[in-house]
Every structure is written in structure tokens, then in C-alpha cells.
Amino acid sequence: MMASTITIEPQTNKNKKREIDKQKDTILEIKDLSIFYGDNQAVKHATFDIDEHAITALIGPSGCGKSTFLRGINRMNDLIPIARNEGQIIYEDINLLDKNINTIALRKEIGMVFQKPNPFPKSVYNNITHALKFYGKRKKKQLDEVVEESLRKAALWDEVKDRLHESAFSLSGGQQQRLCIARTLAMKPNVLLLDEPSSALDPISNAKIEELILQLKEDYSIIIVTHNMQQASRISDKTAFFLNGSVIEYDETEKIFTNPAHGKTEDYISGRFG
Amino acid sequence: MNSKIADRIATGIFTSLALIIVAVLVALFSFILIRGVPQISWEFLTTPSSTVREGGGIRDQLFNSFYILFITMLITVPLGVCGGIYMAEYAKPGKITNFIRSCIEMLASLPSIVVGMFGLLVFVNTTGWGYTIIGGALALTIFNIPVMVRVSEDAIRTVPPEQKEAGLALGITHWHTIKTVLIPSAFPGILTGAILASGRVFGEAAALLFTAGLSTPRLDYLDLNPFSETSPLNIFRPAETLAVHIWSVNTNGIMPDIREIANGSSAVLVLSVLVFNLLARWLGSIVHKKVTASK
Secondary structure: OHHHHHHHHHHHHHHHHHHHHHOOOEEEEEEEEEEEEOOEEEEEEEEEEEEOOOEEEEEOOOOOOHHHHHHHHOOHHHHOOOEEEEEEEEEOOEEOOOOOOOHHHHHHHEEEEOOOOOOOOOEHHHHHHHHHHHOOOOOHHHHHHHHHHHHHHOOOHHHHOOOOOOEHHHOOHHHHHHHHHHHHHOOOOOEEEEEOOOOOOOHHHHHHHHHHHHHHOOOOEEEEEOOOHHHHHHHOOEEEEEEOOEEEEEEEHHHHHHOOOOHHHHHHHOOOOO | OOHHHHHHHHHHHHHHHHHHHHHHHHHHHHHHHHHHHHHOOHHHHHOOOOOOOOOOOOHHHHHHHHHHHHHHHHHHHHHHHHHHHHHHHHOOOOHHHHHHHHHHHHHHOOOHHHHHHHHHHHHHHHOOOOOOHHHHHHHHHHHHHHHHHHHHHHHHHOOOHHHHHHHHHOOOOHHHHHHHHHHHHHHHHHHHHHHHHHHHHHHOOHHHHOOOOOOOOOOOOOOOOOOOOOOOOOOOOOOOOHHHHHHHHHHHOOOOOHHHHHHHHHHHHHHHHHHHHHHHHHHHHHHHHHHHOOO
16 A cells, blocks of 8 residues: 555656646736837737746737837836836736836846847957956856856857957857857846847858757746747747737747637738738 | 939049048148158257257157147046046936037137137136146147047947947946946047047147247256156146247247248157057057957
């Protein structure tokens, strides 16, 4: 009897664990989020949960508010004086839109990679150590380790290990973008916000970035804005479809692309507009 | 008229205008250098000037020019760059900022003689310093700060906004991003502004006539105590610069070799500006390469 319970117990646990895996934890809770530029409402009452260790794709036609939404999460919209938020974004029980939030610490925790590769006009090495030095890491050995680790994670180490002290601008566009990802990873963020990270790159670099994003899913929660439907369906777990600032549909990517609940979603993904 | 002919005519006009400009420049330079260079000798550069006798040199004037340039840039560059940072990064667009910008532009177009008179009133009389190097440097600072602010602001603004976003998105503060990302990127532009401002300092006479004066005390170049009266480093002594010397020799010189001194001094002035520009650009590119790791 005893022996059998012991053998049965872990099995039920395993089953339970599988269920938990399927029902992922939430990393960001978006609650009735609206973002305004002056009188223009760019994001309208968005409410949905973003899963931990998953890739969430934001799709929709240009100007639908998906980039604004993404930049709302790490408060990059604060740079625009006329931008204003309503609602809440809950991360680890705190509202990121709170006025008293230390945006500097927040952006370290929630990293961002932009559409156009934007390495600093410094060497490959210094691109990665730049922010680390600001946070007080100055020991050469420690920095060397982080540089190698982040470049390896970004699948760039083998290509640049012999040219760490050359200008980042001497790298190809795809390498520059992976350097930007490495630079963000070096800060050890929890969430990665990717704003069309491969739209400015050639197909081969694009494929490399996609492969990389899939690998990064193991350790990070990723939100990606993309115009590329194939990309969204290939790599994401969940997809949110934005239209005119509203989230029209948010579901498992598979469902969105095979059996969307909303007619407009179907029109958009089948290329009828946008 | 067909567009091909119009295009040719336009090309012709612009090419000839460019040629005229180059011709004027070449003529001017060769005139100054052909007349002046034969006068330049080691002796001319290393003997003090004489008010009455033949054979006076320009040792002190040359030193004064560089020294005033140095002191002026020491004040102008930090203030100007800070002003530029404020205008580019912190000033909120609106009436006050526009007003500040108009003030800067007005200051930039102020005639140098007016700046000189203002300097006489404030830095010479009100302070009671008399004619001093520091008075001259401050007058030249007023004269140069608008240019420096403007150039720095433009240089910072031309840094792609993605660079700034990159810094901020990594969790670096605004100020640190300005300091370590924007300024290094804007450095070539700021350097160009500083070189332009230096050229103005070097060639300026009117603003210095009434502030740094028309005379230089007897100097002992071995005396490096900046508080000593005979030290060349003393900033509270009058100092005639090369440009002022050319003006004063030409207008009220009584030495027999006025022509030679004026020609020689002019050539030295032109060559100094040239050498200074080349040196500054060379040093600047070394610094820039070092910071950006570019080749």
C-alpha cells in the first residue's frame, strides 16, 4: 500500500504540474489601460493579462496603438510631454503607471529593443558594459564575464569574439540588432519588449532573430510588436490584435490564426486591410 | 527653354560662383602670405615689440593672443555646452524657450565694438580691474557664448533620438545618457563650434581694445607665478593681442618699420589660426576615435 502511494503521488504531482505549465503565470496585468497624446486617444481601455515565460505578439495595422502600448509598459512615453496614461499595468503587485515609480529601475527590469538597431557609437564591448558601469560594476573580470554571457545568449559571441573592441557600427544590421538584445540582456531584465525587432533586417538576419527570441522565451517574458503575420504565428504563444487603439481580440496564437472569433481579426490576418 | 539647358546654366552659375569665392580666398591668402612671410623670422617671433625703434618683434602679442584664447575658451566652452544641453534637452518648448532663443540670436549679432564698450563699462570700470586679460576674456565670452550655445544645441539635436532612447531604455538616467551618449556623439559638432569661436577670438580687435588694452607690461617668461606682476600668466595684467597690435601699429605706430611689422604680424595671425584649426581637428579626431572605437 505504502509503496503504491509513493509511486502514485509523484504522478499526480506531475499531472498537476503539467496543468500549471499550460495555465501560465501572469507577469503583467493590463487593466483598463488608455494612453493619450493630447486629445488623441492612442490606446483605448486595453485589459488583458500577459503570460510569464511566453511570447506575446501584438499585431495590427500601422497607427493602431500597439507600439504606444508597448512603450507605455516601460514608460518610454514619458519622454513625450503631451502623453498621458489612465488605468493600470500591474507587475509584481505594483502599478507601473504610478507617478512615484522609479522609471530608471523599471526600465532596467523591463528591457526594450527597438525597430532600428541603435547601438551606441562605441565598441562592441563598451556597448554592453555601458549601462553596467552606470550601475557600479567596474571590475574588469566581472564585466568580461557579463559581456561573454550576454553575447552568447544573443547568439552573437562566435561572430564578434575577436572584434570586441571594434566599433559596433562595423557590424552588420542583424549583428547590431543582436548586440542591442545582448546589451539589454546584460541588465538581467525579467521582461523584454521588442518593437518590430527584425523589420529593418534582411530575411537571414530576421530568421536568426526569430530563432533567438524563441530561445530567450525560456528565461524571459517577451512582448513583441510585429507587422509580419508569419512571424507572429511562428514564434508567439499568444497574440493580441489591435485596431484603432482597441484590443479587438486576444487569445492563443493558434486560435487567432486558425479560428479567430472576430471578423476584423480574420480580415486583417488574411491581408484584407492593413 | 528645355530643362537640360536650364540645368546647364544653373550648374555653370554655381560653379563660377564657387570659383569666384575660391579665387578671392586664394588672392587674399597669397597677398597676406607673400607680403608677410618674408618678415617672419625667429627673431621677429621672440623679441618684444618696440614703440619707437626699428626691429621690434611680436613675442608678447603672440603669447597674449594664445593666452586670451585659452582663458576665453576655458569659460566659453563649458558655459556654452551647458547652455546647449539645456536648450536641446531640458527647455520645454514654449514662449519662454523661444524668448531665450531670440535673446541668444540677438546676442550673436551684437557688433563687437558694442561688446567692447560694455566690457569697458563692466569689466574695466565697475570692477576697478583696469585693462586686464580676464576682462578681455569675459568680453570675448559674451561675444562667443551665443555661437557656442547654438552650435552645441544643434550638435546635440542631430544625434539620432534612437541613441537617447537606447540609453533610457537600459535604465540609465537622463543626465548620464546626455553625458555618456549624447555629448560624445555630438562631440565633432561641438568641436567645430569651438574652433569657429576660437577663430573669432583670435581675430577680434574691437572688443579687446577697451578691455584687454593696448599695452603689455614687461614680462619675464621664467616667472610662472600667476600672481606676480611680471608673470605672463597673470590674468590681471593688460595684454595687447596680435590683432590689436596690427590695428594699433597701423593707426598710431611711430616706428620706421610699420609696414614690415604689420605684414609680418598679419601673416603670423593667419598662420596661427590655420595651425590652431588643424591641431584642434587632429586632436579632436583622436579623442573621437578613442571614445567611439571607430577607425
